[in-house]
Amino acid sequence: MRKDVRILLVGEPKVGKTSLIMSLVSEEFPNVVPYKVEEITIPADVTPERVPTHIVDYSEAEQTDEQLYQEISKANVICIVYAVNNRKSLEKVTSHWIPLINERTDKDSRVPLILVGNKSDLVEQSSMETVLHIMNKYTEIETCVECSAKTLKNISELFYYAQKAVLHPTGPLYCPERKQ
Ligand code: GTP
Numbered sequence: 531m532r533k534d535v536r537i538l539l540v541g542e543p544k545v546g547k548t549s550l551i552m553s554l555v556s557e558e559f560p561n562v563v564p565y566k567v568e569e570i571t572i573p574a575d576v577t578p579e580r581v582p583t584h585i586v587d588y589s590e591a592e593q594t595d596e597q598l599y600q601e602i603s604k605a606n607v608i609c610i611v612y613a614v615n616n617r618k619s620l621e622k623v624t625s626h627w628i629p630l631i632n633e634r635t636d637k638d639s640r641v642p643l644i645l646v647g648n649k650s651d652l653v654e655q656s657s658m659e660t661v662l663h664i665m666n667k668y669t670e671i672e673t674c675v676e677c678s679a680k681t682l683k684n685i686s687e688l689f690y691y692a693q694k695a696v697l698h699p700t701g702p703l704y705c706p707e708r709k710q
Contacts, residue, residue: 534582537692538601539646540627541611542619543590546648549679550611551585554689559680565589579693602634606696607642607672609688614647614657614676628668642695645674646688651681672699 539547551567552560566589574582586601602608610627612619623645635641645664647657661674672695677684 532581532606532697534584535579535693535696536584536586536604536606537609537689538586538588538605538607539609539611540588540598540602540631541609541646542613542616542622545611545613545616545619546679547611548587548589550646550648550677550685550688551587553679553682554585554685557682559682565591566593577693578690579697581693581697583689583693585689599634602631602641605641607644607692609644609646609692611646611648612657613649613652615649615652620647620657620660624664624668628670632670640670642672642699643668643670644672644688644692644695647674647676648679650676650683651678 539550541547548563548565548567549560551570552563555570566587569587570585572583572585574580577583586605588598588601608631610623612623628643631641631643645661647661656676658674658676665671665674673691675684675688675691677688679685
């Protein structure tokens with residue numbers, strides 16, 4: 531049994547990484563957010579899988595590449611966040627973030643990735659079609675989820691999937707958008 535789970539959020543600036551963490555913790559959307567929140571530890575008894583869970587934010591504005599690489603190597607699961615209303619931020623998932631993470635992690639013990647499309651409150655159309663193509667190409671992506679820090683849609687699910695990716699890594703593909 532694992533002692534704890536360390537979740538790192540990365541992605542382009544302004545996609546809502548800090549807002550996602552703050553929305554999870556306070557159960558409401560923060561109107562004002564800092565660039566980065568300090569590491570948060572959620573005690574075992576309030577997590578779905580009963581394992582202490584650390585959530586780590588990243589901000590390009592406040593951290594060096596070296597600090598980012600260190601966090602990548604310490605993480606048990608990495609959420610790559612994009613904004614569903616920002617195509618560029620999704621393109622960067624494959625052009626920048628996945629290669630960068632793969633370079634920094636051991637090929638044999640690759641860290642599971644979760645693709646997180648935030649700001650789903652701002653669009654009618656889902657990005658799932660593009661995302662499923664990406665998932666077919668990169669086996670290290672464990673699952674994907676569209677969510678909104680603003681409406682709290684799929685926020686607790688996101689962190690549950692992240693825990694699950696570490697504790698039960700070969701779980702079946704689950705995309706909430708495709709369930710209906
Ligand atoms: P960096 O610190 O630059 O890396 O940004 P970040 O990815 O941490 O994003 P942050 O949480 O600072 O959010 C950026 C902006 O997007 C803020 O103005 C948030 O209020 C807004 N935002 C975040 N999540 C949502 C969301 O789900 N819906 C909407 N409509 N706006 C959001």
